[in-house]
Amino acid sequence: xxxxHPAHHYVNGIxxxxxxxxxxxxTLVESRRADDQELAQQVLEAILPKAGNSIRxxxxxxxxxxxxxxxxxxxxxxTGLGHRLAVLTIDPTxxxxxxxxxxxxxxxxxxxxxxxxxxRPSPAGDSxxxxxxxxxxxxLLCEAAGFDTILVETVGVGQSETVVHGMVDFFLLLMLxxxxxxxxxxxxxxxxxxxxxxxxxADGDNRSAxxxxxxxxxxxxxxxxxxxTGWFPPVLTCSALPEHNTQPFGISDVWQTIEEHHQLTTxxxxxxxRRQEQQLTWFRSLLQQRLEGKFYSQPGIRELINRLENxxxxxxxxxxxxxxxxxxxxxxxx
Numbered sequence: 503x504x505x506x507h508p509a510h511h512y513v514n515g516i517x518x519x520x521x522x523x524x525x526x527x528x529t530l531v532e533s534r535r536a537d538d539q540e541l542a543q544q545v546l547e548a549i550l551p552k553a554g555n556s557i558r559x560x561x562x563x564x565x566x567x568x569x570x571x572x573x574x575x576x577x578x579x580x581t582g583l584g585h586r587l588a589v590l591t592i593d594p595t596x597x598x599x600x601x602x603x604x605x606x607x608x609x610x611x612x613x614x615x616x617x618x619x620x621x622r623p624s625p626a627g628d629s630x631x632x633x634x635x636x637x638x639x640x641x642l643l644c645e646a647a648g649f650d651t652i653l654v655e656t657v658g659v660g661q662s663e664t665v666v667h668g669m670v671d672f673f674l675l676l677m678l679x680x681x682x683x684x685x686x687x688x689x690x691x692x693x694x695x696x697x698x699x700x701x702x703x704a705d706g707d708n709r710s711a712x713x714x715x716x717x718x719x720x721x722x723x724x725x726x727x728x729x730x731t732g733w734f735p736p737v738l739t740c741s742a743l744p745e746h747n748t749q750p751f752g753i754s755d756v757w758q759t760i761e762e763h764h765q766l767t768t769x770x771x772x773x774x775x776r777r778q779e780q781q782l783t784w785f786r787s788l789l790q791q792r793l794e795g796k797f798y799s800q801p802g803i804r805e806l807i808n809r810l811e812n813x814x815x816x817x818x819x820x821x822x823x824x825x826x827x828x829x830x831x832x833x834x835x836x
Contacts, residue, residue, distance in 0.1 A: 506530075506537075509544035516549055516647045521620060524647045528622060531639045546639055549646035554777075556588075556645045557764055560666040562656045562692075563676030568702045568742060569655055572676060574610045575742035575750045579757065580651055581618035588644035589613070589621045590637060591655040592662070620649060638669050638784055667695045668783045671773060672760050675699050679708060679715035693719075694726055698735050698759050704752065705741035712739045731772035733763055803828075 507523075512530070515523030530542040563569050577587050589610070613619050622640065641652050654670060656662045667673045675696035693699070699719050704712030719737045728734075736759055740752025767773030797803065810827060813819035 506541060509541055509548060512541075512545045513548040516545075516643060517552060519648050521647075524620070524643060525622070527643050528624075528636075528640050531636045531643065532624065542639070546642060549643065553642040553645040556641075556650050556652045557672065557760065558641060558652045558654070558670040559760060560654045560656070560663075560670035560673045561676065562663050562666065562674070563702070564678065567676045567678050569676060570610055571742045572700075572702055572740070573653060573655060574613045575753050576756065577610070577613045577619050577653070578616065579753045581616050583757075585618070585651045586649045587619045587651045587653065588641075588647075588649035589619065589653045589655065590640055590644070591621065591623045592637070620644065620647075637666075641669070663692050663695060668780055671767070671776065672697045672763055674756070674760075676702050677715065677719065678702060679704065679712040693723070696735055697733065697763055698756070699723070699737045700752070700756055701737065701739045703741060703743075704739035705743065709739075731767055731776075732770055733766055733772075 507526075512523050512527045516527060527542070527545050530538045530545065533539065533542070561569060561573065573589060577589060580587050610621060614621050622644075624637065624640065637654060641654070644652055652670075654666055656666050663673075673695050675692065675698070677699055679701050701712045701715050701719075716737045716739050723735055723737065738752060738755050738759065740750070740756060742750050742753065764773065767776070806828065810819065810824040814821055814824050
C-alpha cells in the first residue's frame with residue numbers, strides 16, 4: 503500500500519513548490535478511496551487561502567488542430583516572460599481496457615523539460631466528455647504551489663467544453679482553415695462560449711486560407727448576442743511551428759488578448775462574477791454527484807432498480823410510477 507503523509511506535510515511541500523508532493527496531493531484528490539478523499543479535503547482546506555491567484559485558460563479544438571504544438575509554443579513563450587505555468591491535460595481513457603493514454607509529456611517534449619512549467623495528465627475516466635471530476639481541485643493545488651497561469655486542455659469538441667468553460671477565466675477555441683465549410687462544420691454553441699478564436703497552422707500556402715477564415719469567423723461572431731462582459735471575442739491567426747527557420751508567430755498576440763480580457767473583466771467586475779458563478783456550479787455539481795452516490799449505495803437499491811427496469815421493459819409498469827417506487831419505498835408493494 504502506498505505510504506501517505508499527514509495533511510500538513512503535503513501542505514508545506516505544496517506551498518514550498520515541491521513538485522513531487524504536489525503530484526502526490528493531486529493523486530490523492532483523484533483517488534476514489536474514502537480515506538484519500540478525507541486527506542485530500544484537509545489539504546485543500548489548508549491551501550485555499552493561497553489559491554485563486556492565477557489566470558485560468560481553457561483550450562479546445564477539433565482533433566488535428568495542433569493543440570499540443572500550440573500549448574508547447576504558447577507555454578514556452580509564457581515561461582520566457584517569467585510566468586510559472588501548469589498544464590492540465592485531460593487524457594482519453596481507453597473504453598476497452600480502462601487504461602489511460604498518458605502521452606502528454608512526449609507530445610510536449612520541450613515544455614515538459616522546462617523548469618517553469620508543470621504538466622499533469624489526468625485520465626478522464628467515466629466523467630463527462632473527458633473532463634476529470636477533480637480538475638477544479640487540481641487547479642487550486644497548482645495555484646497554491648505558485649503557478650500563476652493554468653492551462654486546461656480538453657480532448658476535443660463536445661460536451662466537455664461547457665464543463666471547462668465553467669471553470670476557467672478565458673476560453674480559447676483553436677480552429678483550422680480550409681477544412682471544409684468552417685462555419686457550418688463548427689457547433690454554434692461552442693463558438694458562443696469562446697473568448698477568442700485562433701486559426702492555427704497559418705503558415706506557408708495556408709496563410710491566405712487562414713486569413714479568409716479569420717474574416718469569415720469574425721463576421722459570424724458579430725451575429726451572436728453580446729456576452730454582457732463588455733468583451734467582444736476576436737479572431738486571431740498563428741503558427742506554432744517555425745516556418746523556414748523563423749520563429750512561431752501570433753503567439754504573443756494570443757497572450758496580449760488574454761491580458762486585455764483579464765484587465766477589462768477585473769476592472770468591470772465581470773471576472774469576479776464569473777468566478778462566483780463557477781463556485782455555485784461546482785457546488786451544485788458536487789451536490790448532485792454526492793446525492794446520486796448516496797442513493798445508489800442504499801442497501802437493496804440495485805436489486806430494486808433491476809426489478810423495476812424489467813417491469814418497465816415488459817410494459818407492466820410505466821416509468822413515472824417506477825421512479826416514485828424508488829424515491830418513496832412506502833409506495834412499493836414488494
